[in-house]
Amino acid sequence: MTIFEFALKRSFGNPTNLIFLSLFPLAAIFLPQSELWPALPYGYHYFGILLLFVAIRLTAILIEDRTSGIVKRLAVAPITHFSYLSQNLLAFACILVLQCTVVVAGGVLYGQELGQPLMLLVLYVSFAFTALAMAVAWVALYRSKEIAFLVYMTIIVLLSLLGGMLFPVEMIPEPLSRVIMVLPTYWLTDGMAWVTSGGDLLDFWLANGVLWLYTIIFLTLGSVRKIH
Amino acid sequence: MRVLSTVPWTLRRMSRDYLVLLLLLGVPIVLLSLFSYLMGNAMAESGRLLFHDTAQQMIMSFQLFSGSVVMSYLYYDLFTEKRMRIFTLPFNKSLYAFSIMLCGTVYSLVLGVLLMTYAQLVLGVVWEHWVWMSYNLLLLSVVSSIVSLILMFSVRSFKTAERLTEIYGVGFIVLAGLFFPMPDNAVMNFLGSYGNPLTLSDGAVTAMANGEAGEAWLQANVLAAASLVLFPLMLLLGRRKMR
Numbered sequence: 001m002t003i004f005e006f007a008l009k010r011s012f013g014n015p016t017n018l019i020f021l022s023l024f025p026l027a028a029i030f031l032p033q034s035e036l037w038p039a040l041p042y043g044y045h046y047f048g049i050l051l052l053f054v055a056i057r058l059t060a061i062l063i064e065d066r067t068s069g070i071v072k073r074l075a076v077a078p079i080t081h082f083s084y085l086s087q088n089l090l091a092f093a094c095i096l097v098l099q100c101t102v103v104v105a106g107g108v109l110y111g112q113e114l115g116q117p118l119m120l121l122v123l124y125v126s127f128a129f130t131a132l133a134m135a136v137a138w139v140a141l142y143r144s145k146e147i148a149f150l151v152y153m154t155i156i157v158l159l160s161l162l163g164g165m166l167f168p169v170e171m172i173p174e175p176l177s178r179v180i181m182v183l184p185t186y187w188l189t190d191g192m193a194w195v196t197s198g199g200d201l202l203d204f205w206l207a208n209g210v211l212w213l214y215t216i217i218f219l220t221l222g223s224v225r226k227i228h
Numbered sequence: 229m230r231v232l233s234t235v236p237w238t239l240r241r242m243s244r245d246y247l248v249l250l251l252l253l254g255v256p257i258v259l260l261s262l263f264s265y266l267m268g269n270a271m272a273e274s275g276r277l278l279f280h281d282t283a284q285q286m287i288m289s290f291q292l293f294s295g296s297v298v299m300s301y302l303y304y305d306l307f308t309e310k311r312m313r314i315f316t317l318p319f320n321k322s323l324y325a326f327s328i329m330l331c332g333t334v335y336s337l338v339l340g341v342l343l344m345t346y347a348q349l350v351l352g353v354v355w356e357h358w359v360w361m362s363y364n365l366l367l368l369s370v371v372s373s374i375v376s377l378i379l380m381f382s383v384r385s386f387k388t389a390e391r392l393t394e395i396y397g398v399g400f401i402v403l404a405g406l407f408f409p410m411p412d413n414a415v416m417n418f419l420g421s422y423g424n425p426l427t428l429s430d431g432a433v434t435a436m437a438n439g440e441a442g443e444a445w446l447q448a449n450v451l452a453a454a455s456l457v458l459f460p461l462m463l464l465l466g467r468r469k470m471r
Contacts, residue, residue, distance in 0.1 A: 015388075032411070046407070150247060154254075158259075158262075173265070173268070
């Protein structure tokens with residue numbers, strides 16, 4: 001588990017990452033509740049966007065490894081690509097799950113109205129894995145860390161806008177409102193609506209199921225080894 | 229005067245920087261179109277299109293990031309391996325740095341005006357005062373460039389400076405209350421009104437559209453005064469760093 005350990009150390013070694021990994025989630029706990037929309041407090045409603053950012057920042061390590069030739073050296077070392085990737089991903093996933101837990105637990109202790117906190121945690125964890133898988137698939141396309149990050153930033157804005165994170169989904173007119181069902185963020189907001197207003201339990205698991213489906217698809221796309 | 233001959237090249241370099249064009253022109257166009265589609269013809273209480281205010285705020289917000297262009301060009305020319313080549317050229321380096329800053333500001337203004345044109349011609353937003361709005365875009369872009377350069381000159385690593393300018397940009401958008409309302413206390417109210425370049429220029433344009441010329445000039449002048457105060461500081465820090 002050496003790679004796992006180093007992935008953890010490297011993730012926390014960077015000062016910007018430290019802000020993303022510790023300061024922002026803590027700040028999210030204390031953001032106020034809105035009167036009309038969204039139903040969750042702002043920090044929790046926007047937490048999905050933060051997860052998307054954190055995921056792309058964490059997976060930047062994979063690009064670094066590729067550009068600095070570490071992947072090449074690993075290819076001749078007695079270690080499989082599967083073990084390299086899975087240990088890295090395990091480290092990132094641990095960080096993300098820990099973050100979700102801290103945020104939800106903090107909200108419960110602070111007294112935020114979260115509907116069903118346990119279900120919210122399940123949803124966040126599902127989305128965290130989707131975000132991670134998307135980021136892995138994305139960084140597999142790029143050779144430069146900066147460009148990958150900047151272009152992904154625009155994707156995040158579009159995803160969150162169309163997925164109903166910056167805008168109530170109900171305001172989106174008819175033809176588009178069907179198209180956006182293909183976005184992972186749509187299913188996150190769908191799940192969050194269930195957490196606050198309740199309803200058929202099946203709907204909640206459907207949202208989680210779609211998120212996990214995306215996780216598998218993107219992970220498969222992103223796990224191909226590339227040696228430049 | 230020799231610096232003048234480099235200006236066309238700087239402008240040409242900037243206009244070929246496809247990543248900047250994507251982020252500061254392509255993305256805003258997509259976002260503006262999307263918002264216009266989503267908001268439709270909803271009216272605000274003031275009797276204007278609801279989208280009008282959003283479009284104005286968005287075009288202004290993107291000016292906050294104009295400083296990053298100036299910063300990266302100055303960094304590559306004066307602080308990387310290019311440094312020695314530039315320093316052997318027979319011209320005044322401070323003046324060259326200043327010319328890059330001016331080019332970056334004008335470039336950012338041009339992008340802003342292009343966005344305004346797009347919003348008017350394609351999305352049907354009618355800007356009341358083109359010149360006044362452009363003037364405010366210019367002020368915002370000047371302040372952003374100066375702030376970015378101050379940040380770059382005052383920290384050691386360029387990466388840190390980049391992150392700080394992002395915090396400056398996103399921070400003031402958040403402080404303006406565009407994502408969610410800020411807490412109601414004296415400090416936050418100041419940072420959401422007269423202490424925030426974004427709300428100052430946005431307020432100036434809105435006030436002029438409402439016929440309150442006095443208030444409009446006041447807000448714009450606060451912004452102009454801020455850049456006048458920050459400029460010598462930037463010069464001081466820059467000279468120290470460039471030596």
